[in-house]
Amino acid sequence: RSLPGEPMKILIAGMDGYLGWPLSLRLAAHGHVVAGIDKGSRRNWVEEVGSHSAIPIASLDERLRAFQDLTEQPIKFWTGDLCDYSIAKDAIRAFRPDAVVHLAEMPSAAYSMIDADHCAYTQRNNVIGTLNLLHAIREENPSAHLIKLGTMGEYGTPNMPIPEGFFEVEYRGYKDRLPFPRQAGSWYHQSKVHDSNNIMMACKLWGLRSTDIMQGVVYGTRDGTPAADDRFRTRFDFDQCFGTAINRFCAQAVAGIPITPFGSGRQVRGFLALQDSMTCIELVLDPPPAAGEYRVINEFEETYKIVELAGRVHDAAMELGLRAEIVPVENPRLEAEGHYYSPDRRTLIEWGYHPTTDMASELRGMLEDLVPYKGRILEKASVIRPDIRWNGTKKACSSLKVL
Numbered sequence: 001r002s003l004p005g006e007p008m009k010i011l012i013a014g015m016d017g018y019l020g021w022p023l024s025l026r027l028a029a030h031g032h033v034v035a036g037i038d039k040g041s042r043r044n045w046v047e048e049v050g051s052h053s054a055i056p057i058a059s060l061d062e063r064l065r066a067f068q069d070l071t072e073q074p075i076k077f078w079t080g081d082l083c084d085y086s087i088a089k090d091a092i093r094a095f096r097p098d099a100v101v102h103l104a105e106m107p108s109a110a111y112s113m114i115d116a117d118h119c120a121y122t123q124r125n126n127v128i129g130t131l132n133l134l135h136a137i138r139e140e141n142p143s144a145h146l147i148k149l150g151t152m153g154e155y156g157t158p159n160m161p162i163p164e165g166f167f168e169v170e171y172r173g174y175k176d177r178l179p180f181p182r183q184a185g186s187w188y189h190q191s192k193v194h195d196s197n198n199i200m201m202a203c204k205l206w207g208l209r210s211t212d213i214m215q216g217v218v219y220g221t222r223d224g225t226p227a228a229d230d231r232f233r234t235r236f237d238f239d240q241c242f243g244t245a246i247n248r249f250c251a252q253a254v255a256g257i258p259i260t261p262f263g264s265g266r267q268v269r270g271f272l273a274l275q276d277s278m279t280c281i282e283l284v285l286d287p288p289p290a291a292g293e294y295r296v297i298n299e300f301e302e303t304y305k306i307v308e309l310a311g312r313v314h315d316a317a318m319e320l321g322l323r324a325e326i327v328p329v330e331n332p333r334l335e336a337e338g339h340y341y342s343p344d345r346r347t348l349i350e351w352g353y354h355p356t357t358d359m360a361s362e363l364r365g366m367l368e369d370l371v372p373y374k375g376r377i378l379e380k381a382s383v384i385r386p387d388i389r390w391n392g393t394k395k396a397c398s399s400l401k402v403l
Contacts, residue, residue, distance in 0.1 A: 008285065011095055013037045013082060013133065014103030016060050019149070019277060022223035022234045023101065026278050028071050029225075035076035035095045037087065037104060041125075042235070042242075045111060051239035051383045054251055054373045055221065058231040066231035082129035088136035092144070099145040099285055100137065104129060105195075109153070109186035110332075110388045111241040119187040126191035127198070134202045145288035146199065146210040147281065152270050152300065152343060154193050154214060156183025157336055162343035165212065165296025185335055186390070196296075203294040210293075211284050215277065216270030216300030219246035220362055221369040223274045234274075236370070239383040246271065246309055248384060250363065253317035253324040254370040255377040260385060263331030265307025268341035270300025275356045283351050298345045301355050316363040320371075334390040 010027055014020040015036030028034045040060055046052060058066065060079075067075050076095055080087035082104050092100070105126040106112070112122035130148065137144050155162045158181070167180050179200070184190040199210050225232045237243045238251035249259045272280070280299045289295040310326050317324040331337065370377070387394055 007031045008098040009033045009095060011035045011091060011097040011100045016040055017042045017103055018235050020103045022225050023278050023281060025225045025232060037078045037091055039079055039081050046237055046242050049239055049241045049383060051380045053235035054238050054370055054377050055233055055236045057233055057235045062231050066229060082132050083125060085132045088132045089140060092136040092140040096141050097144050099147060101281065102133060102146060102148045108241040109188045112186055112188035113388055113390055122188050123191050127194045130195045131198055137208060138206045142208060147284055148195060148199055148210060148212050150192050150196060150212050150214045151189060152214045152216050153189040154182045154184060154196060156185060157339040157341055158183060159340050164298045164344050164347055200294040203292055207292045209289040209291055211289060211295045211297060213284060214296060214298045216272050217244045218272060218274055218277045219244055220274030221366045223278060238377060240386040245306060249310055249313040250366045250370060251377045252384060253313055253322055254367060254374050255381060256323055257381055258325050258327035259310050259314060260327055260329045261306045261310045262329060264337045265305060265310060265328060266338045267306050267335060268303050270303045270343060272301040273357060273362045276301055280348055280353055283348060283353055297347045298343050299348060300345060303341055312359060313363055317367055320367055329385060332386040332389045
């Protein structure tokens with residue numbers, strides 16, 4: 001397997017997001033014809049929780065102009081919501097993609113746990129949007145390869161190794177290959193479990209082909225896209241809802257705010273850099289699964305304890321002359337803090353995936369990129385520390401200390 005492969009027509013749902021925007025640019029740079037769907041929801045969600053991207057980003061219109069400047073050809077783009085079936089159907093019919101990369105979902109566990117409205121919104125947005133996309137592919141272009149971005153969080157933390165989607169079971173003398181049990185820990189993760197089940201059934205019933213990527217936690221500011229034009233920069237969130245752990249820790253270190261792992265920090269998760277996420281998605285594109293095949297791939301670089309990552313960010317910050325300290329906070333989530341965790345990731349390794357950079361270099365680059373925006377982080381510092389509790393209460397937090 002080598003990149004880039006034969007040029008393809010690729011529709012990216014969620015083109016304006018943290019992953020969707022740099023992925024669009026990379027695929028276009030590798031000769032693929034890219035189209036997009038988005039309505040700017042990620043911008044609205046982050047604004048709703050009182051935050052903004054630490055790194056300023058261009059408006060959606062400016063991004064589309066930048067994309068056309070880069071590719072020297074107009075882009076097909078649909079401004080709309082996948083929960084509107086006509087948007088999904090029109091895009092599939094007009095573009096007839098070889099592959100659809102589905103990133104158009106609400107991606108925050110904490111956001112889904114705010115209250116009943118946010119829980120219902122998350123389920124409706126994610127599940128119905130995916131169902132509409134499945135029906136649109138079936139009706140308009142059933143040979144298209146659907147790549148859905150799932151999450152390793154679907155599996156939970158079982159006390160046994162985690163395979164890639166399926167495992168062999170023997171029970172009362174009978175054997176079968178069955179989907180590995182999903183044990184979601186938030187309403188968001190549960191919506192992703194529903195997506196996986198619905199996609200698997202659509203492949204079985206209609207002969208569709210899909211790859212479900214169980215992705216680890218993504219971090220980073222650098223995605224391999226052109227650095228000379230600010231319009232190509234992707235967003236960087238650091239709030240309690242949309243800032244992933246390492247990104248949040250780096251923002252705290254730059255702003256002089258204590259780095260705050262949850263609880264003991266002994267929770268283990270899989271992580272990978274933003275550039276590597278792009279590489280893995282591109283590897284999955286070709287060859288596609290066979291008609292009727294539902295393929296599951298686990299995607300992460302390595303597993304780490306959260307407290308270990310906090311320590312790595314602390315050390316990288318100190319090397320750059322930033323004052324940093326680690327101050328654990330009460331864990332807002334209901335989760336096992338000390339647990340067994342051993343997921344497989346064989347497929348991507350066999351296909352040639354190798355991390356593009358070591359974590360120490362990536363962390364240093366992130367901190368360097370964020371230093372000019374210390375003021376933007378401090379402006380929204382109150383939204384970093386969690387007050388959304390998994391037990392259904394909302395507990396006020398004390399103000400953050402600036403070093």
